[in-house]
Amino acid sequence: MTTSAVPPALAMRGLVATFGPTRALDGASLTVAPGTIHGLIGHNGAGKSTLIKVLAGLVTPQAGTIALDGATVTGMTPGRAEALGIAFIHQERLLVPTATVGEALFLGRESAGSRFGIRRGSLRRRAEAALERVFGVTLPKGALIRDLSTAQQQIVQITRALLADPKILVFDEPTAALAQREVEHLFAAIRRLKAQGLTTLYISHYLAEIEQLCDTVTVMRNGRDVAHVDPRQVPEGGLAQLMIGRPVTELYPRQRAAAGEPVLALAGVGVGPGVRDISFTLRRGEVLGLTGLLGSGAKDLVRALFGLAPITAGTVTVDGQAARLKNPTEAVRRGIALVPEDRRAHGVALDLGIRENLTLASLGRLSRWGWLDREAERRRALDLIGELQVKTGGPDAPVRTLSGGNQQKVALGKWLAREAHLYILDEPTIGVDIAAKAEIYRLIAEAAGRGAGILLLSADPDELLGLCDRILVLFRGTIVAEHEAAGTDAGTLLQAALTGGRGAAGAASTVPAHAA
Amino acid sequence: MTLSPRRLAIDYGLLILLAGLVAVFAVAEPAFLRVNNLFSILQAVAIVALLGVGVTVTMIAGGFDLSVGGLAAFVQMAAAYSLVVLDGSTGSAILLCLGLGILVGLGNAVLIVRLGIPDLLATLGMLFLLAGLQLVPTGGRSIAPGLILLDGSTAQGTFTDGFLALGRHRVWDILPVPVLVLAVVAAALWLVMAWTRFGRVFYAIGGNELAARLAGAPTRLYRVAAYVISATVASIGGILLAARIGRGDVSAGNGLMLDAVAAALIGHAVLGANRPNILGTVVGAVFVGVLLNGLTMLNAPYYLQDLVKGAVLIGALAVTYGLAPRRA
Structure with a gap:
């Protein structure tokens, strides 16, 4: 590096940072050339956030150096960072x-x-x-x-x-809350700033943004920088592969079980004024997709099946028996596992340990006369942590200490511990990075392979097409289209969701008949 | 795992401090370590500890119960009224007290779980209500045998020996009944909370009620149970209080609530739990008791008591919130 004419605007070398038993940074380095837009990617828990916190002086690394314009900086603090011309734009609103x-x-x-x-x-x-x-x-x-x-x-x-008047501008997931038009404004602004000579470090897990915006990309995995690439030279899907460390084609596991007995059947179900006349049958071993735009009623239907909203018309049959799902307790007793969308708010208790969260839905089988078998519980939790590949220091660490993707695995794992035969999943991979996504897809496919029925509510056409056997599209509270996943494409699904099924001729009238 | 000084402070700080206090007091005043004195300390803290254990149950379930102090005082007056004015038996007085306790617990539960009033506000209201209600039957006067009633007649009843024994008798001449009651109640609740699936659900509700509900737990039922348990334990405290002072004293409940809540909060810091726990609450109450008893023996002025309690509480909270490990 000494031979290069211009020293890097920012050079972080060999950083190590540990939190208790968790090694968040394990020899990570980052070199940003002046006047460039530099992307930093990696899945949840890869160490991106910690690296940025080190740069901001919020975390003191155990080892490693930081240099700005070739001058080494020691004892970084938030005040120092600002004085040195590093400005941060966080995803939280401060x-x-x-x-x-x-x-x-x-x-x-x-x-x-x-x-x-x-x-x-x-x-x-x-x-x-x-x-x-x-x-x-x-x-x-x-x-x-x-x-x-x-x-x-x-x-x-x-x-x-x-x-x-900063020299280096650091964006930490800046577009998470922005609409597309605003994202374009932001990008235009960043490019204008680059033209003025500003150096930008841009962190995101939206790979499309990175490809569009960045000159150079550093990829992090397991607390280290594992690749340094020019995103325009990388083939389609290359960044994702670098992030998870294996080809993306393995994202959707194809293992199909023969469809068995019906596990969930709806006949003429209505939920409040918004959802009417929903009929379908879900069989064991089947993954049934459910999709629709905001306001289509898909969400309300799923909430009602969770027992969180009253079913006002029609009948629901679970395992061949009529079921009145008037609250979640009733739904769970019927053998339904519920994975809500907002796991942080609804899926996990952040201050309790991983073990306590993982076994929450299966306490009945881990206890006798109410008495917990702590040893069995611990073994079960350790098995699940291994199976889910939760990255943690130990089973008793509070869930709060986990990264977002790992928290979501715990929320899902709670139900794997129980081995339910009907899973209702509400956007199980929203906000999850691509590696955790692959894990969750594998778990869903395995549950189906065991003979569980799976109802998957998702707005992601790729996910629906990759994972489901059949897909139902809701529009204004009714089912307007039903497609075999193998015989359709994202465009058709989107068309049905947007327009109420014009183009899928007669779907609205044929579907209830089929479902009966 | 190696024990860093920080970890040591979090896990064992309060217990080490307690041992240190005992050692200092024992050296300064050898009488401190006499078995009799140790049981006196336990006797003195038993009622506060009981109320604290009740509060702890509601805290575990993510709530709070400020009404325990008011309830214990109210029950204490009710016991005296039942014995002295109604000339009731020991058994009927106890049943009346427990019944009132359960009723108040259900009342709290209706306000909080059914109507959705925030727990602090609902139980603060209940605290005032009970503190006022206890004054009504006697027109604001304390109850002792021979009390002149509102209609001019004289009360005929008296505190029965059996009832008084609950507060004053020492089993095998050494173990005070209130301490025994505390031990039994605390042990039972500790076993439930730490070792059964029910306790786990209580903690899960405190952690995230909706997550617990979606995991299939009837969370409303559990929350109702928490308030009923808390109120029942508080009414046991009220019975012991009446038995100890032997009359119905309108000012007997002063300070009980704050002491009980303080014990529960100090308990967060015991053994690095960082969350409400039954054992910790008992230790918290005993800690304060040891400190006050020792200081009294060393002739510290009584008016320092609240100062000392405040310092202990703040120290424990500093351990719970300041030292506990959090991810940066």
Whole structure:
């Protein structure tokens, strides 16, 4: 490196950081050339966030060095990072909700350009100029932060970071809350900043964004940097393969069990005013997809089958017996396993240990006369941790200490411990990185292979096509199309979901007959 | 796993401190270590510990019960009323007290689980309600044998020997009955909470009620049970309180609630649990008792008591929240 004319804007070398028994960084390095947009990718728990926290001075590494423009920096703190010209834009909104846009932009810099505290006029003009320059947008300057949309708040945050004239701008998953048009604005702004000579470090697990935006990409896996590539030179799917360490073609396991007895049958089911006349049959060993746009009623139907909303019409039959699913307890007693969408809020107890979460739904078979067999419980938990490949220091670590993807595996694992014969999964892979996705798909396929029936609610056509045998499309509260996964494609599904099935002629009338 | 000083402080800090206190007091005042004195300490903390154990059950289920102090005082008055004014038997007084306790627990449960009032607010309301209600039958006066009633007649009843024994008798001349009751109640609840699937569900509800519900647990039923258990244990505390003071004292409940809640919170820091636990609560109550008893023996002025309790509570909270491992 000493021979190169320009030293890297940022060079992090051989970083090691451990949290208790978890090794978050295990010799990770990152080199960013000045004036480039540098992507950083890796699945949940790969160490991206920890690396950024080291750079921000929030985590002190046990080993390794940081150098900026060739000069080594020791004892990094958040204050130092700012003074050295590193600005961070986090996915969380770190703004005072009751401040105005102008106040939020200049918080902590009120006296800049003024000898006597805040000068409202100049503050406002500078805020307008900054917003205009970066985003080409105007925000209502007098508006309070809490009245802005999430995307607008993010724009304020980015603008605020730019006002400090940083040398390196670090984006941590900035587009998670943005609409497509806003994402394009953001990218245009980042490119404009690059033209002005700014160096950008861009962290995301949306691979398409990385391919579109970045000059160079560092891929992290298991706390190390495992690849350094130019995303434009990498073939389709190459980045994903680098992230998970094996080809993506293995993402969807193809193992098909012969469909057995009906495990769930709906006849003329209605849920409130929004969902009417839903009929279908799910058999053992079958993966049945359910999809529809927001407001199509698919979500309401699944909630009702969870016992979270009342079924107002029709009959539900579970294992050949009529079932009134008036609450989740009843649903679980019927042998239904429920994996809700928002696992952090509904799926796991964050402060309890992994073991306690994993065995929560199967306490009955781990105890006698109510008395827990702790040894059996521990063995079961360890088996599941191994099977799910949960990355953790031990079975008693609080779930809070796990990365997002691993928390989701625990939420799903709770039901694998029970070996239910009917799984209702609500968006099981949303917000999960591609490696955890592959794990979850494998687990779903295995459950089906064991003879469980699986109802999968998903908005991801690839997931539906890759995993399901049949797919039902809901539109305005009724089933408008039913497709064999093998005989359809993403376009057809989307068309049905968007338009109510024009193009899938007569589907609306033939489906109930088929389901009976 | 190696024991770092920090880990040691989290897991054993309070117990080490307790042992240290005992050693210091024993050296400064040899009488401190006499078996009789040790049981006196336990006797003194038994009621607070019982109430704390009740609060702990609601905390495990993710709630809170501020009404335990008011309930214990109320039950204490009810016991005295039953014995002195109604001239009831020991058995009828005890049944009345337990019945009232269960009723109050169900009342709390209706407010919190059914109506959805936040637990702190509902039980704070109940606390006031009970503190006021206990004054009504006697027009605000304490109850002792020979009490002149509101209609001018004289109360005929008295505290029965059997009832008084609950607060004053020492089994084998050494083990006070309240300590025995505490030991039995605390052991039973500890076994349930730490070793059974039911206890696990209580903890899961405290961790994330919806997750527990989606795992098939009838969570509302469990939450109702938590408030009924808490109130029942508090009413046992009220019975022991009446038996110990031998009359119905309108001011007997002062400070009970805060002491009980403090014991439960101190208990979070015992053995690195970092969460409400029955054993910890008992240790927390005993810790405060040892400290107060020792200081009294060393002639520390009584008015330092609250100061000492506050310091202990803040220290324990610092361990629970400040030292406990969190991921950066």
